[in-house]
Amino acid sequence: MLKVIEAWGVDHMYGYPGGSFNSTMNALDIEKERMRYIQIRHEQVGALAAAADAKLTGKIGVTFGSAGPGATNLLTGLYDAREDHAPVLALIGQVPHTNMNYNYFQEFDENPMFADVAAYARLVMTPESLPYIVDKAIREAYKHRGVAVVVIPNDFGYVQIPDELYSSVSPTDQKDRPLPQPTDLEVDAVLEMVKAAKRPVFHVGRGIRDNGAKLVELSKKLQIPITVTGQAKGLIPDDYEGNLGMLNRASSKAADEIFAVSDLVIAIGADFPFANAIYRTHPFKFVQVDVDEAQFGRHHYLDKGVWSDAGDFVDKMLVRSTDAEPSSFFQAAVADMQNWQAYLDHLLDRETSPLEFEQIYREINKIANDDAIYSIDVGDNIINSFRYLKLTPKNKWVISALFASMGSGVPGALAAQLSFPDRQVFHIAGDGAFSMVMQDLITEKKYDLPIINIITSNASLNFIKSEQDDIPMNHSGIFIEDQDFAMIARGMGVEAVTVRASSDLPAAFAKALEVTQAGRPFLIDAKITDKRGIPVEELELKQQDGTWVETVNPSYNANRALTHISSVQEFFAEYDGGELKSLPEIFAEHNVPTDK
Numbered sequence: 001m002l003k004v005i006e007a008w009g010v011d012h013m014y015g016y017p018g019g020s021f022n023s024t025m026n027a028l029d030i031e032k033e034r035m036r037y038i039q040i041r042h043e044q045v046g047a048l049a050a051a052a053d054a055k056l057t058g059k060i061g062v063t064f065g066s067a068g069p070g071a072t073n074l075l076t077g078l079y080d081a082r083e084d085h086a087p088v089l090a091l092i093g094q095v096p097h098t099n100m101n102y103n104y105f106q107e108f109d110e111n112p113m114f115a116d117v118a119a120y121a122r123l124v125m126t127p128e129s130l131p132y133i134v135d136k137a138i139r140e141a142y143k144h145r146g147v148a149v150v151v152i153p154n155d156f157g158y159v160q161i162p163d164e165l166y167s168s169v170s171p172t173d174q175k176d177r178p179l180p181q182p183t184d185l186e187v188d189a190v191l192e193m194v195k196a197a198k199r200p201v202f203h204v205g206r207g208i209r210d211n212g213a214k215l216v217e218l219s220k221k222l223q224i225p226i227t228v229t230g231q232a233k234g235l236i237p238d239d240y241e242g243n244l245g246m247l248n249r250a251s252s253k254a255a256d257e258i259f260a261v262s263d264l265v266i267a268i269g270a271d272f273p274f275a276n277a278i279y280r281t282h283p284f285k286f287v288q289v290d291v292d293e294a295q296f297g298r299h300h301y302l303d304k305g306v307w308s309d310a311g312d313f314v315d316k317m318l319v320r321s322t323d324a325e326p327s328s329f330f331q332a333a334v335a336d337m338q339n340w341q342a343y344l345d346h347l348l349d350r351e352t353s354p355l356e357f358e359q360i361y362r363e364i365n366k367i368a369n370d371d372a373i374y375s376i377d378v379g380d381n382i383i384n385s386f387r388y389l390k391l392t393p394k395n396k397w398v399i400s401a402l403f404a405s406m407g408s409g410v411p412g413a414l415a416a417q418l419s420f421p422d423r424q425v426f427h428i429a430g431d432g433a434f435s436m437v438m439q440d441l442i443t444e445k446k447y448d449l450p451i452i453n454i455i456t457s458n459a460s461l462n463f464i465k466s467e468q469d470d471i472p473m474n475h476s477g478i479f480i481e482d483q484d485f486a487m488i489a490r491g492m493g494v495e496a497v498t499v500r501a502s503s504d505l506p507a508a509f510a511k512a513l514e515v516t517q518a519g520r521p522f523l524i525d526a527k528i529t530d531k532r533g534i535p536v537e538e539l540e541l542k543q544q545d546g547t548w549v550e551t552v553n554p555s556y557n558a559n560r561a562l563t564h565i566s567s568v569q570e571f572f573a574e575y576d577g578g579e580l581k582s583l584p585e586i587f588a589e590h591n592v593p594t595d596k
């Protein structure tokens with residue numbers, strides 16, 4: 001079985017031993033020169049790390065757990081893999097087959113539990129079939145870009161079977177999966193819709209893969225601004241003027257505003273989890289380009305569906321289109337983004353004591369190598385990283401995007417550093433998320449993984465606090481005890497500092513560089529305030545008497561006893577955004593026609 005897994009190019013797997021997995025532990029010891037066993041301290045971390053391996057490399061990640069709790073602990077990570085379409089193989093221990101179905105210690109019928117999360121889940125019935133079943137499981141995980149589970153009765157791992165390498169080579173292994181192609185007719189129809197539109201916008205997902213440069217060319221050629229889903233962050237260079245960034249809560253002001261006034265949205269390879277809330281409330285025409293024919297119509301009713309690979313669609317659009325006239329709408333979108341970027345830069349440039357979160361990003365951007373990898377845990381750090389991390393297609397980053405599992409940051413960083421040992425790895429997590437997996441800081445130490453861990457610690461589940469503010473309701477259950485994470489790290493043998501003011505950051509990051517360049521992990525416990533970043537999703541744009549009017553969502557005021565916000569200018573000022581301009585102002589400056 002291990003030789004089959006090795007033949008698929010896997011060189012490490014994550015897990016924690018248990019009695020029912022000892023035969024495979026024995027095999028791992030025999031194979032230790034070729035297969036590195038990474039001893040994590042909780043199976044959830046192993047499963048999340050395997051998922052992160054797959055997200056970062058495109059290759060299958062492998063994890064294991066023993067029978068009973070070892071198996072159930074894997075589930076969160078396996079769901080994370082399924083939701084983010086990451087191929088993962090989970091090996092599950094089972095009691096010896098002679099004890100199965102007797103309610104033996106730690107025994108339970110494991111397959112039903114995995115039936116939902118796994119595209120393929122099998123109990124091995126004979127020792128001889130084990131290599132084949134594992135090979136088949138890997139094929140199924142790749143085919144479905146999901147989870148495959150193989151349950152192995154412990155005694156089978158001690159049986160001698162013929163010592164012949166199970167052949168993993170098949171005609172499909174070296175080929176890319178054929179992808180659906182757009183037709184000339186489909187592309188011409190989309191180009192007609194673009195011509196008829198006044199305010200077209202691209203919404204692009206990770207389906208664009210490495211075709212970001214081509215999309216930039218198309219955006220310039222057709223004068224269409226680009227908005228992206230979270231997972232496409234970095235695939236289009238952040239410094240392209242027409243890249244407005246993300247929609248919704250994690251968004252830039254420009255992306256939310258421009259999307260809100262669009263009359264044609266062309267979604268390309270975009271699996272947008274908030275579509276039902278965000279898309280459906282806007283009355284635009286909608287083109288969806290997707291490789292998955294089952295996704296059409298999920299986001300919005302379709303004016304045009306194009307079953308196609310994203311890159312091939314962009315290629316054909318480039319070939320069959322002519323240059324559009326310079327567009328005042330496009331220029332206004334660019335100006336809106338520049339105004340937003342200037343606001344972010346202004347916040348980055350301040351010095352703060354007590355520390356606020358922006359200055360941490362300023363320091364990261366300063367010391368990060370241009371091919372650094374980021375593992376970002378769930379919470380405010382996702383919004384802040386999307387807004388403040390400067391990324392290019394050379395960088396890599398990993399999050400628990402759709403399952404949004406708190407505690408994915410440490411496992412993501414382990415995966416990043418193990419899969420890319422020569423690259424700089426940052427791990428950014430809130431205190432709530434980190435404390436769910438912090439035992440595995442010791443795994444960074446055990447394997448000398450030089451990860452820069454940054455814990456943004458404010459004794460608050462701040463992402464949820466903002467949600468409670470917006471509902472509105474009293475704060476409930478969101479304040480957590482402050483902890484001395486630097487001391488905890490030192491207790492695990494990881495060097496660490498605590499930072500309380502922005503003036504402490506340069507020295508802390510210099511120390512982080514010194515320690516990690518010497519091959520050891522480092523932790524910065526950054527005690528930040530519970531300040532909220534500007535919630536631009538509270539802005540609303542409406543057509544009124546032939547012009548655009550921008551207001552703040554009335555429910556924004558509901559939880560405020562004293563400071564009622566009555567205008568967008570007051571709203572901007574509340575977040576130190578005195579220089580921010582409303583979209584109607586920017587439209588006026590660029591003479592954007594206001595008619596529908």
Ligand SMILES: CC(=O)OP(=O)(O)O
Binds near residue numbers: 378379431433461464
């Ligand atoms: C989930 C959550 O609220 O995390 P954070 O405090 O890091 O925003």
